[in-house]
Amino acid sequence: xxxxxxxxxxxxxxxxxxxxxxxxxxxxxxxxxxxxxxxxxxxxxxxxxxxxxxxxxxxxxxxxxxxxxxxxxxxxxxxxxxxxxxxxxxxxxxxxxxxxxxxxxxxxxxxxxxxxxxxxxxxxxxxxxxxxxxxxxxxxxxxxxxxxxxxxxxxxxxxxxxxxxxxxxxxxxxxxxxxxxxxxxxxxxxxxxxxxxxxxxxxxxxxxxx
Ligand code: B12
Numbered sequence: 001x002x003x004x005x006x007x008x009x010x011x012x013x014x015x016x017x018x019x020x021x022x023x024x025x026x027x028x029x030x031x032x033x034x035x036x037x038x039x040x041x042x043x044x045x046x047x048x049x050x051x052x053x054x055x056x057x058x059x060x061x062x063x064x065x066x067x068x069x070x071x072x073x074x075x076x077x078x079x080x081x082x083x084x085x086x087x088x089x090x091x092x093x094x095x096x097x098x099x100x101x102x103x104x105x106x107x108x109x110x111x112x113x114x115x116x117x118x119x120x121x122x123x124x125x126x127x128x129x130x131x132x133x134x135x136x137x138x139x140x141x142x143x144x145x146x147x148x149x150x151x152x153x154x155x156x157x158x159x160x161x162x163x164x165x166x167x168x169x170x171x172x173x174x175x176x177x178x179x180x181x182x183x184x185x186x187x188x189x190x191x192x193x194x195x196x197x198x199x200x201x202x203x204x205x206x207x208x209x210x
Contacts, residue, residue, distance in 0.1 A: 001028075001036040008040035008064055009047075011057060020068045030076040031199065034107065037065055041103075065103045069110070076114060087118040089141035089209040092134055094122030096147045096155035104178060105146035107198045112144075115202055128158040132166060142173045142205050145191075152178065153185055160190040173208050177201050 001023065007016040023033050044061045047053040091112050095105050102124045109121050120138050122130055131143065143163075145156045156176055163169045174191040177198070186194040192208075195201030 004036045005040045009043040020071050024075050030072045088116040091117040091119045091142050092140035093144040094126035095124040096145050096152050097127045099147045099149045099152045100124045101148040111202045131159045132162050145176045148178045156189045
């Protein structure tokens with residue numbers, strides 16, 4: 001799907017949407033289409049670093065990804081809904097304070113929902129206090145924190161430290177995700193696991209509740 005990767009990376013929005021629709025209609029697996037977008041977003045990120053692209057291009061990239069998700073979503077759900085099915089567990093997710101990137105978070109939300117979790121999504125730029133309040137109210141089995149900026153580490157650590165101070169850290173699993181996350185960050189933040197890929201993250205969560 002190099003044509004789709006190029007269309008997104010070169011900001012050809014109409015062409016990108018038309019190609020996305022075409023591939024969905026041809027029955028190309030949704031995750032494969034998402035991978036093409038991820039490849040394009042890496043190119044865009046690189047062009048941004050090289051000062052060939054600026055914030056408006058990042059914004060357009062975000063909008064294209066969101067519009068594509070809407071096109072892909074029905075194919076992923078396969079016309080089915082989890083509304084009647086028993087839930088695997090409760091999952092609380094949000095993009096942490098200081099960070100407004102939500103494309104990856106929304107993908108995790110969608111995949112957790114499709115896989116049978118009851119999901120509560122707090123949105124973006126979520127202060128630690130909201131995670132703690134929602135923990136008490138929603139009683140999730142797992143808390144997922146998303147963040148793409150390096151500064152997200154501190155916000156994530158604050159949430160995890162607060163859970164410890166509340167005496168509930170051993171009652172809830174914590175998973176972090178986003179392009180910058182690695183083993184080192186996971187240890188520093190005090191999370192149970194990290195994922196740089198939504199499918200891998202969902203699989204970890206499924207293992208925890210099984
Ligand atoms: C699109 C984009 C934006 C858009 C976001 C639109 C939106 N609605 O999200 C906008 C324009 C708003 C934006 C703003 C900024 N951005 Co920006 N952005 C990007 C870009 C190009 C793509 C991000 C993306 O959506 N990727 C695709 C998704 C699918 O990938 P993902 O988020 O990693 O998610 C996957 C996994 O990580 C995982 N995952 C994610 N979250 C979670 C959570 C859990 C629990 C789990 C299990 C898994 C998981 O699953 C997802 C699917 O597989 C990246 C470059 C890049 N290649 O990442 C830069 C990038 C992240 N941005 C960057 C920067 C610097 C900024 C700005 C500071 C720019 C500025 N000067 O204003 C601002 C920051 C605003 C803020 N306070 O947050 C830097 C960050 C550098 C750093 N180390 O901190 C990057 C890396 C670009 C670069 N190379 O310099 N950005």
